[in-house]
Amino acid sequence: DAGITQSPRHKVTETGTPVTLRCHQTENHRYMYWYRQDPGHGLRLIHYSYGVKDTDKGEVSDGYSVSRSKTEDFLLTLESATSSQTSVYFCAISEPPWVGSNYGYTFGSGTRLTVV
Amino acid sequence: QQPVQSPQAVILREGEDAVINCSSSKALYSVHWYRQKHGEAPVFLMILLKGGEQKGHEKISASFNEKKQQSSLYLTASQLSYSGTYFCGTGGQGDDKIIFGKGTRLHILP
Numbered sequence: 001d002a003g004i005t006q007s008p009r010h011k012v013t014e015t016g017t018p019v020t021l022r023c024h025q026t027e028n029h030r031y032m033y034w035y036r037q038d039p040g041h042g043l044r045l046i047h048y049s050y051g052v053k054d055t056d057k058g059e060v061s062d063g064y065s066v067s068r069s070k071t072e073d074f075l076l077t078l079e080s081a082t083s084s085q086t087s088v089y090f091c092a093i094s095e096p097p098w099v100g101s102n103y104g105y106t107f108g109s110g111t112r113l114t115v116v
Numbered sequence: 117q118q119p120v121q122s123p124q125a126v127i128l129r130e131g132e133d134a135v136i137n138c139s140s141s142k143a144l145y146s147v148h149w150y151r152q153k154h155g156e157a158p159v160f161l162m163i164l165l166k167g168g169e170q171k172g173h174e175k176i177s178a179s180f181n182e183k184k185q186q187s188s189l190y191l192t193a194s195q196l197s198y199s200g201t202y203f204c205g206t207g208g209q210g211d212d213k214i215i216f217g218k219g220t221r222l223h224i225l226p
Contacts, residue, residue: 031212042118042203042218043158050212058213090157096212104148104160104205105214 003027006108019078023091032074036087121217136189138204147187148205
């Protein structure tokens with residue numbers, strides 16, 4: 001009922017393997033975001049999308065790529081996972097305030113990724 | 117430019133008041149506030165837009181001073197359920213993303 005789901009919820013993978021995380025929304029929001037959360041760093045933006053096939057980098061984009069082929073789906077790929085990418089990954093959806101939006105980001109439940 | 121939150125952590129007794137501050141080095145158009153409980157996703161509390169407005173949400177309110185590039189979150193007569201980590205997120209005019217601060221951990225004791 002939250003309108004945004006992430007999968008998988010937990011994943012353990014080996015160093016050097018590719019990993020794809022999925023974010024799915026049913027709210028038809030134009031904007032979708034991928035953040036990672038690590039102790040002491042808060043939420044840091046990896047990549048975001050402002051429409052189908054329209055994406056841009058965030059502050060910690062190295063080693064990650066994204067794709068958005070449909071409004072409802074935003075995929076995050078770790079091209080070759082490293083231990084430094086062990087983290088909790090959150091997807092979020094929103095509409096920016098200048099279009100009249102008065103609500104903030106809605107976050108998915110998160111994916112806990114461990115790279116061993 | 118990541119906004120700076122203060123304090124980093126605060127411990128209160130139930131019923132006491134708290135103020136969490138968020139300041140930025142860039143001109144702001146919007147300030148968001150979120151609360152995150154351990155093991156859960158952040159939850160949106162409120163958004164303040166340029167104009168120096170103050171907003172309220174139950175016993176939680178916030179102010180936004182765009183001239184000082186600061187926002188403050190006020191928690192009045194805190195309840196046990198207010199425990200968690202509070203994040204501010206800031207955006208400039210035309211920004212289509214917000215940058216989050218590192219968070220303020222709030223612990224309420226009975």
